[in-house]
Amino acid sequence: AQTVTQSQPEMSVQEAETVTLSCTYDTSESDYYLFWYKQPPSRQMILVIRQEAYKQQNATENRFSVNFQKAAKSFSLKISDSQLGDAAMYFCAYKNYNAGGTSYGKLTFGQGTILTVHP
Amino acid sequence: DAGVIQSPRHEVTEMGQEVTLRCKPISGHDYLFWYRQTMMRGLELLIYFNNNVPIDDSGMPEDRFSAKMPNASFSTLKIQPSEPRDSAVYFCASSPPVGQGPTDTQYFGPGTRLTVL
Numbered sequence: 001a002q003t004v005t006q007s008q009p010e011m012s013v014q015e016a017e018t019v020t021l022s023c024t025y026d027t028s029e030s031d032y033y034l035f036w037y038k039q040p041p042s043r044q045m046i047l048v049i050r051q052e053a054y055k056q057q058n059a060t061e062n063r064f065s066v067n068f069q070k071a072a073k074s075f076s077l078k079i080s081d082s083q084l085g086d087a088a089m090y091f092c093a094y095k096n097y098n099a100g101g102t103s104y105g106k107l108t109f110g111q112g113t114i115l116t117v118h119p
Numbered sequence: 120d121a122g123v124i125q126s127p128r129h130e131v132t133e134m135g136q137e138v139t140l141r142c143k144p145i146s147g148h149d150y151l152f153w154y155r156q157t158m159m160r161g162l163e164l165l166i167y168f169n170n171n172v173p174i175d176d177s178g179m180p181e182d183r184f185s186a187k188m189p190n191a192s193f194s195t196l197k198i199q200p201s202e203p204r205d206s207a208v209y210f211c212a213s214s215p216p217v218g219q220g221p222t223d224t225q226y227f228g229p230g231t232r233l234t235v236l
Contacts (some may be wrong), residue, residue: 033223043208045227091162095223106175107152107225109162 002027004094006110013082014118020067021077021113023092030054031097034068034075039112040088048090051075053097079115087117121145123228125211131234137199140231143192144213152225153186153196154210162210168194201235208232 003026013019025034036048051059051068058066063083067076079086092110124143132138144151152167166176171188179186183202188194198205212225 035224037227043230043232045210045212045230047224047226050224097223106164106167106178111161 002029002032002094002096002108004092004108004110006090006092006113008113009111010114010116012116012118013079015082015084017082018078018080019082019115021079021090021092021115023075023077023110025073025075025092025094027073027094027096029096033095033097034066035093035095035107036064036066036075036077037091037093037109038086038088039091040085045091049077082117084117084119087115089114123211123213123226125209125228125231127231128229129232129234131236132201133236134202135200136235137197138201138205138233138235140196140209140211140233142194142196142211142228144194144211145215145226146192147215148213148226149191149216150214150225151188151194152210152212152214153194154212154227156208156210156230157206165196198233201233203235206233206235 005024032053034051038046038048049059049061049064051066058068063080065078089112091112094108126141149170153165154162156162165178166186167174168188184198186196208230210227210230212227214225
């Protein structure tokens, strides 16, 4: 079974600074997807960024980027120019590649990292 | 486009009562998921559907839990009878068909916070 580990229960950053959240995972699969979701106090789970394992290029979405190290099974999230609105719980998640049809792997989440942004 | 819609947003009930949570997936999505989030266990997948058919319900904790998807735009998660340990936030998520939109990406609703007294 796949597992996802976020070793940082809490992180903090000053506004406008950069912070990196860590995530490691364990799998025997070669094709899979990795995600970062953000959960603000409103509880809404918001997709931040998505990475396909077969792509070597790291995904980026505006101020958010990842460092995907497939051999090391590491998937960290970097938030640049942090804003107060970035304060939230961040979840790393893993999913096997969907081969189509009714076969569909489940989304496995890490424990989450609480990010605090100081003004 | 409207996102995943869940109702109610908050539910407070007494032990033994029946609870029904509702979800409307994003139009055109053919996968629907029910998750439960607690402090102790984090986010757990309870069940998921593809084209209205339940595919994997191995995460459903007990027979007290049941889920249905009578059509492509509506699903329910029912707990009968409810117990205090069922108190949690329940999320519904949906995902587009293979080959349409970001493959394998799940979009979550706002969640229903359930409190069983």
